[in-house]
Amino acid sequence: MKQSTLLLSVLLTLTACQKETTTDLDPSQQHTWWKEAVIYQIYPRSYADSDGDGVGDLRGIIQHLDYIQSLGVDVVWLNPIFPSPNDDNGYDVSDYTAIMSDFGTMQDFDELLAGMHQRGIRLILDLVVNHSSDEHPWFQESRKSRNNPYRDYYHWWPAEKGIPPHRHSDMDPDLSAWRYDSLTNAYYLHYFSRKQPDLNWENPRMRQDFYKGMRFWLDKGIDGYRIDVASYCSKDTLFPEIDFTRYKSFGDYYCHGPHVHDYLQEMYREVFGKYDCMTVGEGNPWINTLDFTDARRKEFNMFYVNANDVVPKQMPDGSPLVTSDVKMQALRSFYTSQDSLLHDAGWPTVILGNHDLPRMQSYWGDDSTPELARLSSQALITFLMTMRGTVFFYGGDEIGMNNVRFEHIEDYNDIVTRSYYANILSTKGAAAAAEYLEQQKREGRDNARTPMQWSSDPQAGFTTGSTTWLKVNPNYPQVNVAAEEADSLSVLQYFRKACALRHTYKPTLVYGEYSLVDAHNPTVFSYLRTGNDERILVAINFSASPAVVDATLLKDASPCVLLDNYLDNQGLQVSEGKLSLRPWQAQVILL
Numbered sequence: 105m106k107q108s109t110l111l112l113s114v115l116l117t118l119t120a121c122q123k124e125t126t127t128d129l130d131p132s133q134q135h136t137w138w139k140e141a142v143i144y145q146i147y148p149r150s151y152a153d154s155d156g157d158g159v160g161d162l163r164g165i166i167q168h169l170d171y172i173q174s175l176g177v178d179v180v181w182l183n184p185i186f187p188s189p190n191d192d193n194g195y196d197v198s199d200y201t202a203i204m205s206d207f208g209t210m211q212d213f214d215e216l217l218a219g220m221h222q223r224g225i226r227l228i229l230d231l232v233v234n235h236s237s238d239e240h241p242w243f244q245e246s247r248k249s250r251n252n253p254y255r256d257y258y259h260w261w262p263a264e265k266g267i268p269p270h271r272h273s274d275m276d277p278d279l280s281a282w283r284y285d286s287l288t289n290a291y292y293l294h295y296f297s298r299k300q301p302d303l304n305w306e307n308p309r310m311r312q313d314f315y316k317g318m319r320f321w322l323d324k325g326i327d328g329y330r331i332d333v334a335s336y337c338s339k340d341t342l343f344p345e346i347d348f349t350r351y352k353s354f355g356d357y358y359c360h361g362p363h364v365h366d367y368l369q370e371m372y373r374e375v376f377g378k379y380d381c382m383t384v385g386e387g388n389p390w391i392n393t394l395d396f397t398d399a400r401r402k403e404f405n406m407f408y409v410n411a412n413d414v415v416p417k418q419m420p421d422g423s424p425l426v427t428s429d430v431k432m433q434a435l436r437s438f439y440t441s442q443d444s445l446l447h448d449a450g451w452p453t454v455i456l457g458n459h460d461l462p463r464m465q466s467y468w469g470d471d472s473t474p475e476l477a478r479l480s481s482q483a484l485i486t487f488l489m490t491m492r493g494t495v496f497f498y499g500g501d502e503i504g505m506n507n508v509r510f511e512h513i514e515d516y517n518d519i520v521t522r523s524y525y526a527n528i529l530s531t532k533g534a535a536a537a538a539e540y541l542e543q544q545k546r547e548g549r550d551n552a553r554t555p556m557q558w559s560s561d562p563q564a565g566f567t568t569g570s571t572t573w574l575k576v577n578p579n580y581p582q583v584n585v586a587a588e589e590a591d592s593l594s595v596l597q598y599f600r601k602a603c604a605l606r607h608t609y610k611p612t613l614v615y616g617e618y619s620l621v622d623a624h625n626p627t628v629f630s631y632l633r634t635g636n637d638e639r640i641l642v643a644i645n646f647s648a649s650p651a652v653v654d655a656t657l658l659k660d661a662s663p664c665v666l667l668d669n670y671l672d673n674q675g676l677q678v679s680e681g682k683l684s685l686r687p688w689q690a691q692v693i694l695l
């Protein structure tokens with residue numbers, strides 16, 4: 105079916121159930137485009153390769169703009185596209201105002217931006233504020249001498265003071281965030297890899313130089329930024345020993361620098377406040393996101409938080425195989441508390457997958473059979489599209505891509521996996537390293553970075569070349585865009601319906617109130633969204649077994665099913681005050 109015909113049929117299906125909606129909402133809820141947006145994240149290295157070198161590029165994305173438009177998404181977020189030695193795949197920037205040669209040219213970028221805007225899609229870029237690459241000219245200067253004008257663009261600890269107090273890096277084989285540089289007999293700080301020295305935000309000259317780069321892209325017409333580890337930029341430059349009775353972890357400590365809000369407010373005054381742009385800071389679930397997003401504070405519009413971090417790492421019996429019901433309970437409680445924290449000010453984000461996480465289907469859903477894989481992906485999409493907050497959706501999840509589960513360390517590209525593996529192998533031996541590889545099959549970041557699966561052609565249609573920078577998931581002959589375009593039951597077709605539903609019922613699904621239903625149900629996540637004159641009930645079974653959920657709300661209503669991932673028209677199965685759901689069934693019901 106052609107994409108335009110498909111969209112029309114989706115809309116017709118939706119209007120069949122439509123009741124009168126209103127856009128006359130409480131003005132205090134301040135409607136804006138970025139609250140209503142479904143954001144589609146593209147990992148440019150893995151999206152589409154136009155020149156056959158095995159690495160995705162901007163022209164590859166340009167070739168797929170009609171596809172992106174057909175999804176119904178509003179904003180595209182691109183992971184970093186700036187020049188970089190790629191120690192951490194672009195999160196180590198060596199020039200903030202140019203395009204990485206692997207990805208193309210500035211002309212390609214301009215064409216991409218224009219192509220998106222012509223299609224009514226906005227574009228946000230990923231800005232790395234905490235660190236640069238060690239190959240950035242600022243760092244090259246900084247390390248030359250202790251009195252170089254760029255010395256204070258970074259954090260240095262003179263070796264004559266002794267070994268600096270420990271700071272942790274996930275990306276260093278020694279797990280230390282200090283690296284000794286004999287050139288000036290000093291250590292520099294790198295919270296991430298040793299090729300990602302931390303910028304010194306205490307230095308006003310550095311900050312002003314940084315803002316120039318930020319304005320460069322906004323002046324070109326981009327629509328905002330995702331700001332990488334935004335809350336890490338402020339440090340106590342005395343670098344004291346960390347008081348872990350006050351902080352849960354290094355990440356927690358790194359988020360609470362003494363001037364973090366001063367710098368972000370200055371960033372707003374100097375940059376964001378001058379444009380109609382959206383800003384989403386990346387951070388951890390243990391910080392108070394309201395402090396960063398309350399509009400009166402003029403920092404960010406939103407804060408991007410991965411719920412995976414709140415899931416228990418093991419079951420009560422010590423098993424690392426955490427079951428989907430346990431994950432759902434953590435998810436439910438995280439999003440419920442986020443909703444109340446950000447109820448009167450600030451604005452929530454809704455996320456289940458990205459380039460730092462395993463694939464959402466494998467982590468939150470169930471990919472043990474093709475049927476469960478499809479249903480669980482659809483169930484997760486239902487959650488994302490019906491929750492209060494701005495939706496962030498990771499490219500490839502709309503076709504139900506799942507974890508690749510590499511067997512060998514050589515298959516991995518990710519610096520986190522490689523660094524930890526090297527550390528474990530040298531400190532704990534081969535058996536512990538093998539166990540770590542098993543854990544990476546479940547949680548490693550490369551699971552979500554394999555090339556996009558476009559078709560059953562060689563290399564999944566991602567490239568015309570014979571190799572790819574990261575191996576393609578071998579399930580591509582079954583799971584790919586072309587196959588799903590032709591299958592009315594597919595995850596892709598469901599994604600388009602769910603996305604259209606969110607837009608159609610925007611007053612309720614975006615802005616309406618959220619309240620839990622059957623709050624302690626062990627496997628069903630159910631909630632009510634209430635708009636001015638409409639109520640929508642969502643019930644999602646997070647398990648491979650049938651389940652029931654309280655159906656009191658259905659009693660005196662004339663319910664209409666707006667969305668169901670079982671397409672056999674069985675409708676609502678209610679008996680004795682309970683709604684029955686089949687494995688991974690998701691229903692969205694207009695009351």
Ligand code: NOJ
Binds near residue numbers: 192195232333386459
């Ligand atoms: C968060 C990014 O999402 C991740 O990919 C990166 O490795 C770190 N920040 C460091 O920039």
